[in-house]
Amino acid sequence: MKKISLHTFKHTLRDTHTNTENRRFCFVIGAGASYKSGIPTGGELAKEWFDEIKERYSEEEIDLWIKEARIDKQDLAAHYGSIYRKRFESDKTSGYEFLVKAMQ
16 A cells, blocks of 8 residues: 555545545544544443443352453453443444444
8 A cells, every 4th residue: 555645645635526426435543533522432431331231230240251251340441342242232232322322
């Protein structure tokens, strides 16, 4: 993949937008951009969901899940995926809806 400067990218994007109809773009940005826009970080969501899991399940169920999923309570952000799956395992659609709402 060829790298170009920001200046060149800006002009290329403008030309493409001006001269081409119905061209779509997708930009992948880092988590920092989301945070600055008011969207909670993965670590913040993992903490929130972990607390909700503790309200929804018995202590024995949580201890077993933590052991099986190898959750490090001191680094919940590293276990975002496992925590998300556990929190929304009963209703996967509500997990998706939660994320959509957070990004609105």
